[in-house]
Amino acid sequence: MSLLRTEGLQKNFGGVAAVDDCSIAVEAGEILGLIGPNGSGKTTLLNILSGFLAPDAGSVWLADERVTGMSPVQLARRGLLRMFQMSRVFTRISAFDNMLTAGLAMGLAESEAESRAATLFEELTLTHVQYLDAGQLSGGQRKLLEFGMCFIAPPAIALLDEPFAAVHPVMRETMARFIRSRHALGQTFVLVSHDMPIIVDLCQRAVCMNAGRVIAEGATRAVLESAAVIEAYLGSSAHV
Amino acid sequence: MSEVNNTRGNLWVNRLKKDFRASLAVVLLLCFAPLVVTTPYSFGILIVSIYFALLALGWNLLAGFTGQFSLAPAAFAMLGAYTTALLDYHLQTPLSIGIPAAIFGTAVLGWLLGRVVLRLTGPYLSLTTLSFAEIARVVVGNSIEFTRGDQGLNVPTLFENRIGYYYLFLMVLVATLVLLYLLMKSRTGRFWLAIRDDATGAESRGIDVVRYKTLAFSLSCAICGLAGSLYGTFSQLVSPELGLLMQTGLVISMVVIGGMGTLTGPIVGAMLVYLASEWMRDFGGIQMIVFSAAVILFARFLRTGLWGLASKMMQGKGKP
Numbered sequence: 001m002s003l004l005r006t007e008g009l010q011k012n013f014g015g016v017a018a019v020d021d022c023s024i025a026v027e028a029g030e031i032l033g034l035i036g037p038n039g040s041g042k043t044t045l046l047n048i049l050s051g052f053l054a055p056d057a058g059s060v061w062l063a064d065e066r067v068t069g070m071s072p073v074q075l076a077r078r079g080l081l082r083m084f085q086m087s088r089v090f091t092r093i094s095a096f097d098n099m100l101t102a103g104l105a106m107g108l109a110e111s112e113a114e115s116r117a118a119t120l121f122e123e124l125t126l127t128h129v130q131y132l133d134a135g136q137l138s139g140g141q142r143k144l145l146e147f148g149m150c151f152i153a154p155p156a157i158a159l160l161d162e163p164f165a166a167v168h169p170v171m172r173e174t175m176a177r178f179i180r181s182r183h184a185l186g187q188t189f190v191l192v193s194h195d196m197p198i199i200v201d202l203c204q205r206a207v208c209m210n211a212g213r214v215i216a217e218g219a220t221r222a223v224l225e226s227a228a229v230i231e232a233y234l235g236s237s238a239h240v
Numbered sequence: 241m242s243e244v245n246n247t248r249g250n251l252w253v254n255r256l257k258k259d260f261r262a263s264l265a266v267v268l269l270l271c272f273a274p275l276v277v278t279t280p281y282s283f284g285i286l287i288v289s290i291y292f293a294l295l296a297l298g299w300n301l302l303a304g305f306t307g308q309f310s311l312a313p314a315a316f317a318m319l320g321a322y323t324t325a326l327l328d329y330h331l332q333t334p335l336s337i338g339i340p341a342a343i344f345g346t347a348v349l350g351w352l353l354g355r356v357v358l359r360l361t362g363p364y365l366s367l368t369t370l371s372f373a374e375i376a377r378v379v380v381g382n383s384i385e386f387t388r389g390d391q392g393l394n395v396p397t398l399f400e401n402r403i404g405y406y407y408l409f410l411m412v413l414v415a416t417l418v419l420l421y422l423l424m425k426s427r428t429g430r431f432w433l434a435i436r437d438d439a440t441g442a443e444s445r446g447i448d449v450v451r452y453k454t455l456a457f458s459l460s461c462a463i464c465g466l467a468g469s470l471y472g473t474f475s476q477l478v479s480p481e482l483g484l485l486m487q488t489g490l491v492i493s494m495v496v497i498g499g500m501g502t503l504t505g506p507i508v509g510a511m512l513v514y515l516a517s518e519w520m521r522d523f524g525g526i527q528m529i530v531f532s533a534a535v536i537l538f539a540r541f542l543r544t545g546l547w548g549l550a551s552k553m554m555q556g557k558g559k560p
Contacts, residue, residue: 050444076446088441090434092501094362097252105446110427131250149445 003028003188004049004080004157009058011212012043018044020212022058026157031179031189033203034213035196036239037232041212042192043085046161050082051075062156076105079156082171083163085192087142091135093147095126098134099152106153113152120148125174140167147175157188165193176202196224208232245555252433253425256346256503260421261498262547263504266511267414269473274403279304283402289514291317291471295487296494296506298463305424306456307436309366312353312492314465315373318483320346320465321472322380325393335398336475342469343462350461350469354454361439373483381480390477395472405474408507412470416463417503423459424503432456436501486551496538499545508546 002025011019019041023079026032034042047053049060051072059068072082090098096117102115121127124144124153129137134145142165150158164172179189179202193199199206199220206223208216212234216223248254248462263282274284299313320342327333327341355483357368381388387393431452434442472478486549490513498509518528 012360037435052440072443076444081446082444084441084444088438088444090441092437093252094250095432097430101434101447102445104427104430105434105442120464129246131246131248132244133250136244148443180477194305 001095002026002061003063004190005061006045006049007059007061009048009060010054010056011041011067016170017212019048019055019143022209022212022214024192024207024214026188028188029183030205031191031203033184033206033207033223034190034192035194035197035199035223035229036207036209036215039147039211040209040232043161044212046159046190046192046220047208049075050080050159065072073138075204077107079154080159081150081155081157082142082159083146083161084161085165087139087146089134089137089142089146092133094131095134095137095141096121096130098112098145099149100239102149103152108153120152123178124148140171142169143167144175147178150179151182152169154187157190159190159192161192162190162194164193164198166225172198202223243283246423249555252430256421256424256429256487258551259503259547260417263417263507264414266504266507267410267417270410271407271509280402280472283370283406285518287402287405287409287474288471289511290406290413291467292466292491292494292514293413293510294409294416295464295491296510297413297420298460298467299419299488299491300495300500300506301432302460302461305429305436306432306453307439308357308453308455308456309362310460311366311370311485311488312541313460314485315376315483316346316350316461316464317468317471317487318472318480319349319376320468321395321478321482322387322393322468323465324469325395325472325478326387328395329388329393336395339466339469339473342465346465346468347458347462348505350465351454351458353461354457358453358456364478366555368538370485373485377480377483379485387480389481390439392477394415395428395476395478395554397476400471409470409474412466413507417507420503424520428452428455462560489528490514490515490531493535493547496535497531497545499547500543502545502547505545505547512546516555 004026007023009019009022022045036042044053048055051070054069059066062080067075071145088157099117099120100113103116104110121130125142126144126234130140137145147163163175178199191203203220206220207214208223208229214225215228215232259468277283277286295313295317302308302310323342323345324338327338353372357365360368381389431447434447435449435452439449459491468482494509494513495506513531520527520530538545
């Protein structure tokens with residue numbers, strides 16, 4: 001049974017179908033790449049999966065539980081944790097306090113959250129800025145911090161929306177290394193990215209969306225080489 | 241630009257401890273005020289200052305710690321005062337029940353208001369709380385049969401002498417400070433700060449924003465209700481004037497000048513602003529002009545308020 005799956009998801013904004021009859025499945029322990037041109041519905045799909053949007057039709061299943069329409073809090077407590085495209089950290093408290101708050105929100109005891117936070121700061125090479133207010137970190141450091149906050153209590157699935165966008169190459173590599181190491185331990189990821197080399201490097205499978213619909217899915221390389229995906233990214237003249 | 245502090249001192253728990261100690265030091269100083277203040281009039285001014293300090297702490301819990309800019313603290317003080325007064329007037333309920341009833345009543349009303357404004361932010365939240373405050377004041381003022389309208393209601397007193405009241409208000413101030421310190425140090429306080437900084441981000445981490453926002457509303461209103469109830473027994477008269485928007489304006493200026501999102505700031509701000517307000521009484525109605533100008537200056541140049549400035553100076557002195 002898939003760890004996470006959607007069946008016929010539909011979400012319209014006015015007359016526009018942002019997500020249109022979308023059915024995908026995420027297997028336990030895989031890194032699934034979710035790709036597609038801008039406006040293809042990837043973030044809307046993530047918003048539905050993480051409970052920030054309710055679908056107009058269709059359903060979402062986490063293992064054998066129907067979680068359609070559950071709130072972000074209910075889903076977070078079931079281990080569906082999400083990282084946003086524009087980082088959402090708590091800017092007026094220190095980076096360490098951010099991590100600690102994330103741990104407490106997941107039900108960890110304070111001492112446990114502190115020790116895990118310290119380990120995560122080391123793994124993410126952020127120890128040198130851990131006591132700075134999160135608002136004083138660079139954009140990349142904030143992304144790395146939010147990324148780390150998803151892992152203070154290992155999630156069932158980490159939904160990562162453009163984690164590598166506008167991030168310094170060294171930090172990108174830190175993040176990629178972290179994903180590889182957690183994947184080796186069985187962690188499941190859904191990774192939205194426009195960065196194809198990273199998608200190829202990290203993801204075993206990929207799903208490509210365009211105009212709200214799934215236009216290709218399967219092994220990452222096969223998806224990237226499919227005619228429908230090339231056309232979606234480059235236009236129909238790419239075939240000429 | 242804000243100061244960069246990359247030491248353990250910048251951890252929330254350490255900042256809070258320092259702030260709490262400073263707030264207790266201010267209260268300790270106030271304990272000795274009777275050594276220099278002797279006239280009943282001066283005692284009255286100090287007692288009202290502490291009443292405002294309680295309102296400022298209550299409002300700061302919402303605006304400074306949770307990011308909910310309510311415009312109803314004075315209305316809740318009025319509602320607290322009227323709960324005690326009405327129970328006495330209609331049912332001859334003793335103050336030992338009337339005062340807790342004020343706390344409970346305003347907590348419930350605050351919870352309800354919190355539910356109403358749950359999805360509102362920024363100006364919409366402020367305008368809704370302002371509307372609630374004005375409706376409450378007008379209803380109290382016009383329900384002449386029930387509240388005696390603008391004539392107000394007499395309330396029995398707790399103490400015959402002002403020094404007793406002074407120390408009662410100080411004790412309530414300390415109790416409120418301890419409660420807020422313990423809450424802000426706990427999970428609940430951390431979640432409030434997270435909601436203040438980014439409610440969506442907090443929700444995505446699994447923080448129940450609905451629950452913690454309504455809890456903050458309820459507690460903030462209960463603190464204001466208690467302050468109002470005690471003030472009513474001190475002045476022995478409650479009237480709709482307690483809920484005037486100008487009173488809320490004073491509370492906001494106290495917190496902004498003292499330092500939002502701190503424990504010491506609202507107390508220092510309340511003492512300074514109210515004492516200055518009394519001093520300026522001789523110069524006509526210029527208090528609000530002066531305080532409004534001060535708020536503009538602080539908002540523009542010193543957002544952390546006086547306590548923020550003092551902390552920065554202490555931090556600077558501590559550097560090798």
